[in-house]
Amino acid sequence: MTLESISHYLSYVIFSYNNIEITVAKVIQVPLILFAMWFVVTWIGRLIRKTLLARKMNPDAVYLFTRIYLVLSIAILIFTSLEVLNIPLTAFAFVSGAIAIGVGFGAQNIINNFISGWILMWERPIRIGDFLEVGNAKGVVETINTRSTRIRRNDGVHMLIPNSQLLENTVTNWTLIDRNARSSVSVGVAYGSDVLLVEKLIKKVLSEHPAILPTPASSVLFDDFAESSLVFNAIFWVCAESETMLRQVRSDIRFSVYKIFAEHNVVISFPQRDIHIDGEIALRRGRATK
Secondary structure, three states, rough: OOHHHHHHHHOOOOEEEEEEEEEEHHHHHHHHHHHHHHHHHHHHHHHHHHHHHOOOOOOOHHHHHHHHHHHOOOOOOHHHHHHHHHOHHHHHHHHHHHHHHHHHOOOOHHHHHHHHHHHHHOOOOOOOEEEEEEOOOOEEEEEOOOOOEEEEEEEOOOOEEEEEHHHOOEEOOOOOOOOOEEEEEHHHHHHHOOHOOOOHHHHHHHHHHHOOOOOOOEEEEEEEEEOOOEEEEEEEEEEEEHHHHHHHHHHHHHHHHHHHHHHHOOEEEEOOOOOOOOOOOOOOOOOOOO
């Protein structure tokens, strides 16, 4: 096959639109250009991300910057492809208008979530690594995408929450300002116990736990005269990254309280009932009959 025949095949017009001819050469040329440019774009994107993370920039800022870079790169690729094909943007005026009308009616939720995703990444009310409480679910934010946000729950299950729900509904962000969270442990002791000693022992347990913050200071409250116990409530602050860590700290405190109460003969209460019987009770012992 000669160069002339190859040139002839490449110059073959597949179709034309408004005096614009689309040849085989252009159809082959555009994918090659797109592939080469996309390879360069992704390589530069990874390089930028690696550089920003090496400078210890906030992961949310890095994610936002790389998203903006990706969107701009895609726009440039589209315009470059149209320029190579010599297709003016006015050729898509009617098509884009029809698409806009269809999108407006049929893809409202998608557009809402898309815009909400950019608002979340720009305003940063929710960041990667934050501990959220959404409805009955609690978990850590792993990624904030343009349509949904991925949260890893305490049980390891991943949740995909539409971004619009995070803006329209009430969301508790435990780590918005800092990672300090307040928690408490309740314990009931038997009536007749030395309440001052109980308070002293619980404070000792709180002061010895390494995860409990000295500021704000921990406190022990004599909470209630319950039906079968004197209830004390230990309140403390922890720099926690997840609900699992809080549960672990509460568990450690309960182990320590149980141990120190046993050493000082403080009885942890349990439900008790006093039964008063009017009259006499007769106990009779006899041989069982078959």
